[in-house]
Amino acid sequence: VVGMVFSVASNAAEPLSSWRDGATRDAIVRFVTEVSDTSSSAYVSPSERIAVFDNDGTLWAEQPMYFQLMFAIHRVEAMAADHPEWKTREPFASLLKGDVAAALAGGMPAIVELVMETHANVSTDEFAAAVNDWLATARHPKTGYKYTEMVYQPMLELLDYLRANGFTTYIVSGGGIDFMRPWTEAVYGIPPEQVVGSSVKTRYEVLDGVPTLVRAPEMNFIDDKEGKPVGIHTHIGRRPIMAVGNSDGDFQMLEWVTARPGPSLGVIVHHTDAERAWAYDRDSHIGKLDRALDEGPDRGWVIVDMKSDWREVFAGPE
Amino acid sequence: VVGMVFSVASNAAEPLSSWRDGATRDAIVRFVTEVSDTSSSAYVSPSERIAVFDNDGTLWAEQPMYFQLMFAIHRVEAMAADHPEWKTREPFASLLKGDVAAALAGGMPAIVELVMETHANVSTDEFAAAVNDWLATARHPKTGYKYTEMVYQPMLELLDYLRANGFTTYIVSGGGIDFMRPWTEAVYGIPPEQVVGSSVKTRYEVLDGVPTLVRAPEMNFIDDKEGKPVGIHTHIGRRPIMAVGNSDGDFQMLEWVTARPGPSLGVIVHHTDAERAWAYDRDSHIGKLDRALDEGPDRGWVIVDMKSDWREVFAGPE
Ligand SMILES: [Ca+2]
Ligand SMILES: [Ca+2]
Numbered sequence: 001v002v003g004m005v006f007s008v009a010s011n012a013a014e015p016l017s018s019w020r021d022g023a024t025r026d027a028i029v030r031f032v033t034e035v036s037d038t039s040s041s042a043y044v045s046p047s048e049r050i051a052v053f054d055n056d057g058t059l060w061a062e063q064p065m066y067f068q069l070m071f072a073i074h075r076v077e078a079m080a081a082d083h084p085e086w087k088t089r090e091p092f093a094s095l096l097k098g099d100v101a102a103a104l105a106g107g108m109p110a111i112v113e114l115v116m117e118t119h120a121n122v123s124t125d126e127f128a129a130a131v132n133d134w135l136a137t138a139r140h141p142k143t144g145y146k147y148t149e150m151v152y153q154p155m156l157e158l159l160d161y162l163r164a165n166g167f168t169t170y171i172v173s174g175g176g177i178d179f180m181r182p183w184t185e186a187v188y189g190i191p192p193e194q195v196v197g198s199s200v201k202t203r204y205e206v207l208d209g210v211p212t213l214v215r216a217p218e219m220n221f222i223d224d225k226e227g228k229p230v231g232i233h234t235h236i237g238r239r240p241i242m243a244v245g246n247s248d249g250d251f252q253m254l255e256w257v258t259a260r261p262g263p264s265l266g267v268i269v270h271h272t273d274a275e276r277a278w279a280y281d282r283d284s285h286i287g288k289l290d291r292a293l294d295e296g297p298d299r300g301w302v303i304v305d306m307k308s309d310w311r312e313v314f315a316g317p318e
Numbered sequence: 319v320v321g322m323v324f325s326v327a328s329n330a331a332e333p334l335s336s337w338r339d340g341a342t343r344d345a346i347v348r349f350v351t352e353v354s355d356t357s358s359s360a361y362v363s364p365s366e367r368i369a370v371f372d373n374d375g376t377l378w379a380e381q382p383m384y385f386q387l388m389f390a391i392h393r394v395e396a397m398a399a400d401h402p403e404w405k406t407r408e409p410f411a412s413l414l415k416g417d418v419a420a421a422l423a424g425g426m427p428a429i430v431e432l433v434m435e436t437h438a439n440v441s442t443d444e445f446a447a448a449v450n451d452w453l454a455t456a457r458h459p460k461t462g463y464k465y466t467e468m469v470y471q472p473m474l475e476l477l478d479y480l481r482a483n484g485f486t487t488y489i490v491s492g493g494g495i496d497f498m499r500p501w502t503e504a505v506y507g508i509p510p511e512q513v514v515g516s517s518v519k520t521r522y523e524v525l526d527g528v529p530t531l532v533r534a535p536e537m538n539f540i541d542d543k544e545g546k547p548v549g550i551h552t553h554i555g556r557r558p559i560m561a562v563g564n565s566d567g568d569f570q571m572l573e574w575v576t577a578r579p580g581p582s583l584g585v586i587v588h589h590t591d592a593e594r595a596w597a598y599d600r601d602s603h604i605g606k607l608d609r610a611l612d613e614g615p616d617r618g619w620v621i622v623d624m625k626s627d628w629r630e631v632f633a634g635p636e
Contacts, residue, residue, distance in 0.1 A: 047509060124551060181555045191365060192555030193511075202551060204544040204570055211570075211577045213551050226522040233442060233520060233531050235553060237499045237510030252522055252529075259529045 015161040018154040018312040025309070027302045028158070031265040035241065036165045042263040044241055046166040051242035052232060052253065053159070055173035055180060055197075057287040058246045058269050059188060060151040061140075061314070063278045065104075065286065067147045068179050069111065071134050073100065075118035078130075083117075092117075112219075119176065120200055120217035127215055128182040135183055145316055148187045152269075153312045155244075159188055162242070170240070172196045172231055174224035174249055178215070196231045198223045228253035246271065247287040254292065254301060266301035268292050273307040277314070333479040336472040336630040343627070345620045346476070349583040353559060354483045360581040362559055364484040369560035370550060370571065371477070373491035373498060373515075375605040376564045376587050377506060378469040379458075379632070381596045383422075383604060385465045386497050387429065389452050391418065393436035396448075401435075410435075430537075437494065438518055438535035445533055446500040453501055463634055466505045470587075471630045473562075477506055480560075488558070490514045490549055492542035492567055496533070514549045516541045546571035564589065565605040572610065572619060584619035586610050591625040595632070 019025040034042040035049060056062040076086065076095050086092030091103035091110040104110060119127065140150050159169050169190055171180060177197030184190045201216040223231040229252055232240065243250070243257040246269040254266035270289065271280050281289040296303055306313070337343040352360040353367060374380040394404065394413045404410030409421035409428040422428060437445065458468050477487050489498060489508055495515030502508045519534040541549040547570055550558065561568070561575035564587040572584035588607065589598050599607040614621055624631070 177552075177555070193553070195555065199552065202548050204547040204574065206573070211547070211574045213547060229522040229529070229531060230520050234495075234517065235511070237495070237513065255524070256522065256529045 015164070016154070016157050018157055018310060020309055020311055022309060024302055024304050028265070028267070031242070031263065032162065032165050032167075035263055044263060048238060048241065049165075049167045050170065050236060050238060050240040051162050051167050051244070052170045052172040052196075052236075052240045052257065053155070053243075054245040054247070054250050054253070055171050055175055056246075057271065058152075058244055058250075059155050059159075059171070060147070061277065062286050063280070064141065065100075066175070067150070068115075068175050070138065070147070071131065071179065072114050072118045073103075074134055074138065075130070076114070079118060115176075116200070116217040116219075119179075120215045122215055124178060124202065124213040124215060127178055131179055131182045143314065143316075145314065148183060149314065149316050151187060151315045152310075153315045154310045155269075156188065156315055158244075159190070163189065167242070168194065170194045170196060170232075170236060172223065172228050172243075172253060174198055174222070174227075176200075177223075196223060196235045198227075224249045226252050229256035232256070241265070243267070244269070245292070247289050248291050249288075251292045251295075254296075255299075258299060258301065266296070266299065267304060268296050268301055269304045270306060272305050273310070273313065275307075277306065279307075333482070334472070334475050336475055336628060338627055338629055340627060342620055342622050346583070346585070349560070349581065350480065350483050350485075353581055362581060366556060366559065367483075367485045368488065368554060368556060368558040369480050369485050369562070370488045370490040370514075370554075370558045370575065371473070371561075372563040372565070372568050372571070373489050373493055374564075375589065376470075376562055376568075377473050377477075377489070378465070379595065380604050381598070382459065384493070385468070386433075386493050388456065388465070389449065389497065390429075390432050390436045391421075392452055392456065393448070394432070397436060433494075434518070434535040434537075437497075438533045440533055442496060442520065442531040442533060445496055449497055449500045461632065461634075463632065466501060467632065467634050469505060469633045470628070471633045472628045473587075474506065474633055476562075477508070481507065485560070486512065488512045488514060488550075488554060490541065490546050490561075490571060492516055492540070492545075494518075495541075514541060514553045516545075542567045544570050547574035550574070559583070561585070562587070563610070565607045566609050567606075569610045569613075572614075573617075576617060576619065584614070584617065585622060586614050586619055587622045588624060590623050591628070591631065593625075595624065597625075 016025055034040045035044040037043055053059055056066055073095055076092055080086055080096055091106050091114055094103035135148055138147060140147060162169055171190055175197050177195055177199050180197055181192040181195050184195050199220040201218045201220045203214045203216055205212050205214055239260045240257050242265045243254045244267040245254060258264045258266040271278055273279060281293060334343055352358045353362040355361055371377055374384055391413055394410055398404055398414055409424050409432055412421035453466055456465060458465060480487055487508055493515050495513055495517050498515055499510040499513050502513050517538040519536045519538045521532045521534055523530050523532055557578045558575050560583045561572045562585040563572060576582045576584040589596055591597060599611060
């Protein structure tokens with residue numbers, strides 16, 4: 001009986017169990033072991049043991065489009081009654097006819113307009129409630145999972161493994177900071193103060209006697225590409241020792257982290273699994289991975305091959 | 319012998335020993351005790367037990383002028399050789415002649431120009447080193463203390479007391495975030511990621527192959543007045559339960575925090591001690607305290623009378 005208990009406990013404690021044995025898992029374990037080992041020349045004190053993770057395509061999926069864009073489309077439908085002008089104005093008109101492709105044909109300007117109109121002129125509290133309401137019921141069109149079930153099981157295990165070894169884990173995402181914070185603690189174990197993202201300008205106002213933070217329809221900060229090291233500096237004020245991403249939007253973040261003096265680790269998730277998820281890289285509009293795929297290996301970055309390195313992909317329903 | 323050891327341990331553990339017994343200390347202790355007591359209806363979970371502190375005039379002194387302005391003046395002298403044009407350009411010309419009053423007669427525009435020119439066009443690493451170099455040797459003109467010895471002993475004890483009761487302590491200051499972060503952990507026990515402040519725009523660049531964050535001569539965010547609740551939202555993403563300040567620049571921060579549903583505490587430090595420090599409030603250009611002094615008591619804010627509530631003022635040399 002004692003033997004059985006020990007055996008169960010040992011399995012439960014096995015870190016990174018959804019990662020297959022191999023060079024990728026070994027590189028991660030070796031790095032974490034070395035920086036946590038007080039007798040190692042690569043030892044790093046816990047306060048500096050900071051790991052930053054991109055979100056879309058790194059911690060959760062981003063196909064067939066960014067999930068925040070799914071939320072924006074939902075908001076158009078929910079808000080349409082208060083915006084009769086949308087019936088004749090793109091990209092809203094196409095969306096309201098159900099033609100997502102036509103709506104998004106306007107490219108980034110259309111997407112920015114969509115996000116501004118659906119994410120602003122509400123209080124931060126109202127916006128957080130709208131995000132949570134949507135996540136409670138919305139389903140992914142391919143898998144039928146809730147969006148918060150479209151998170152990668154191996155990455156949940158990696159976050160746990162890092163925290164068990166004294167790391168502090170941050171999200172550094174191009175997605176909206178206020179779109180992520182309502183749910184990242186429950187889903188990833190990452191509290192709001194450890195989430196860095198893009199933001200709109202926010203105003204403090206006393207409305208009918210009630211102090212309120214109002215989201216303005218104006219970009220404040222874009223936490224992508226060259227913005228990621230800036231966002232890290234603004235929010236954390238220290239240089240992380242580990243960075244994990246999946247696209248060229250993470251290039252500068254990995255470059256900044258892995259150029260630090262002392263030990264560091266850069267990790268790129270390569271979407272190679274067309275069967276269990278999606279396969280895309282250089283030619284994708286979403287999560288384009290080109291330069292980082294070319295230069296990553298020479299820079300010592302670990303490239304995760306999703307198809308061969310991961311035993312499981314999505315966390316799925318509990 | 320055992321009795322003596324217990325007695326010493328008990329004195330050492332006495333919290334807030336530089337605070338005199340009375341209504342102010344009682345109000346703070348009562349609040350902290352209640353929100354930390356799982357059997358109290360006012361109990362708040364540790365993750366939400368967040369306290370925010372203004373810095374200038376709240377954690378350290380701000381007379382005869384903001385210490386960051388002292389640093390800027392020092393930088394003018396240090397950088398003058400590379401800026402021959404300053405000899406004929408205000409406010410630099412007056413400063414280089416030693417006439418601080420004439421330099422500052424230009425008001426806020428002169429101060430902003432001074433700070434922009436002396437705090438920008440350097441890397442974040444170079445700037446942090448310049449701050450630390452200055453703090454290591456500069457002395458306060460009145461006391462002869464180092465500036466980091468001009469911190470308030472009762473506030474150091476309050477920070478310790480809060481953290482011992484499960485609080486996370488943040489600075490939310492109008493001062494520069496990059497001016498504070500190099501030293502707040504050593505002096506206050508507040509790490510860089512828990513410092514919120516004003517900032518300049520920062521650019522990520524690879525200079526001669528070296529990834530670098532460069533401070534641009536352009537304001538990014540002013541963390542004062544209506545900006546303080548915005549800075550709290552951006553950096554923390556939760557509403558604190560306790561806020562401590564000393565001027566009308568903290569009004570909106572205390573208003574935002576003490577209007578939250580559930581228990582909260584607002585504290586204003588009133589500079590009433592002309593003998594041990596300085597006495598100023600409504601008519602002061604630095605740390606003007608007017609509206610918060612009028613409305614604070616009706617809003618339930620605790621007003622600290624520095625002269626009568628504090629047994630000691632400055633931490634001073636070790
Ligand atoms: Ca991504
Ligand atoms: Ca102040």
